[in-house]
Amino acid sequence: MSRKGARGYKGAQGYKGARGFSRAFVGAVAVAIVLAAAARAQPPYDVKAHYVKGELFIPMRDGVKLFTIVYTPRDATKTYPLLMTRTAYGIATYGADA
Numbered sequence: 001m002s003r004k005g006a007r008g009y010k011g012a013q014g015y016k017g018a019r020g021f022s023r024a025f026v027g028a029v030a031v032a033i034v035l036a037a038a039a040r041a042q043p044p045y046d047v048k049a050h051y052v053k054g055e056l057f058i059p060m061r062d063g064v065k066l067f068t069i070v071y072t073p074r075d076a077t078k079t080y081p082l083l084m085t086r087t088a089y090g091i092a093t094y095g096a097d098a
Contacts, residue, residue: 050074052071052072054069054070054071054072055069056070
């Protein structure tokens, strides 16, 4: 059986998939670069404009009071889910204006 007749062998000119893959890869990289640049161009999110910050101590069963910061949405026209995060490292900024 000759090499041309072997199953799957198309010769050096027959494989166009490698070129297609490289074009797709270059295109994907270009899109990623454009999206990264657009993400950097956005202004920073203004938390104070959208949330009210409250600081309080929550008592635990053992009597210890844990310092807690609560951010409540200013938009009270609809309900929002609750997101709670606990960390052993503390909270970076303290104070009502922080």
